[in-house]
Amino acid sequence: MSILSMVRGWIDSRRLIYSLAISDFKNRYVGSYYGMLWEILQPLSLIFLFWFVFEFALGVKTIEGYPFVLWFIIGLIPWFFFSDAWSNATNALTQYSFLVKKMVFKVEILPAVKVISSFLTSIIFHVILVVFLIIYGEGGRLSSLAVLYFLFCSLVLAMGLGLLTSSIVVFFKDMRQLLTIILQFGIYLTPILWPQSAIPENWHWFITLNPMAYIVDGYRSAILGDLSFDLLSTAIFWVIAIVVLIAGSIVFQKLRPHLADVL
Numbered sequence: 169m170s171i172l173s174m175v176r177g178w179i180d181s182r183r184l185i186y187s188l189a190i191s192d193f194k195n196r197y198v199g200s201y202y203g204m205l206w207e208i209l210q211p212l213s214l215i216f217l218f219w220f221v222f223e224f225a226l227g228v229k230t231i232e233g234y235p236f237v238l239w240f241i242i243g244l245i246p247w248f249f250f251s252d253a254w255s256n257a258t259n260a261l262t263q264y265s266f267l268v269k270k271m272v273f274k275v276e277i278l279p280a281v282k283v284i285s286s287f288l289t290s291i292i293f294h295v296i297l298v299v300f301l302i303i304y305g306e307g308g309r310l311s312s313l314a315v316l317y318f319l320f321c322s323l324v325l326a327m328g329l330g331l332l333t334s335s336i337v338v339f340f341k342d343m344r345q346l347l348t349i350i351l352q353f354g355i356y357l358t359p360i361l362w363p364q365s366a367i368p369e370n371w372h373w374f375i376t377l378n379p380m381a382y383i384v385d386g387y388r389s390a391i392l393g394d395l396s397f398d399l400l401s402t403a404i405f406w407v408i409a410i411v412v413l414i415a416g417s418i419v420f421q422k423l424r425p426h427l428a429d430v431l
Contacts, residue, residue: 257330331416
């Protein structure tokens with residue numbers, strides 16, 4: 169099965185994917201007294217922690233002419249979605265092992281279910297972002313619509329990585345711990361807490377190779393009204409994203425015949 173046939177399978181199964189994603193989204197709060205409130209408190213607690221440390225303890229009031237907390241939140245929101253989507257997609261096959269064992273079930277849709285479920289959760293994050301934009305009198309620019317493009321970029325990247333790690337984790341359980349470490353490093357290696365101008369110019373190539381840097385900077389430029397598409401950065405991102413998607417689909421299809429036996 170090629171990547172194109174896999175994509176067609178996702179499209180053909182879109183209703184099933186959406187139905188399972190809704191169910192998965194609801195199941196996150198089963199048995200939790202405060203339910204969805206935790207999805208709001210978790211990002212807010214992280215936002216206020218970094219806000220206190222940088223703005224009050226370190227005295228960082230503004231970055232690139234914008235209030236630190238606003239600049240920081242705009243970069244953090246896409247990271248929340250990406251990290252949640254990749255983590256959840258990684259666990260898709262093990263969590264839905266009863267479906268994987270059904271020979272007639274299209275198991276390749278399960279990582280997509282998790283990514284879409286995380287997308288539904290990210291709506292909460294984006295509502296929080298809108299609230300902060302209103303408080304600081306920012307937003308409302310036509311360029312903000314470009315956020316939809318960068319959100320799509322996140323979807324594609326998370327889908328490719330999810331296909332890759334969801335199949336590997338079935339055979340290599342330590343993949344979960346490895347992913348946790350990658351995400352812990354990732355938030356600091358991505359220009360979320362710091363601007364690209366803070367590092368020497370001869371190291372900018374390293375940032376360019378980080379696909380999430382492209383998305384984070386895209387969010388900021390779109391929302392803060394300084395939108396511009398660098399052709400080189402855009403080309404590099406899509407080359408990386410497509411390579412990851414193809415690699416993920418190849419590995420997934422290679423391991424697929426053995427998934428039911430191992431699970």
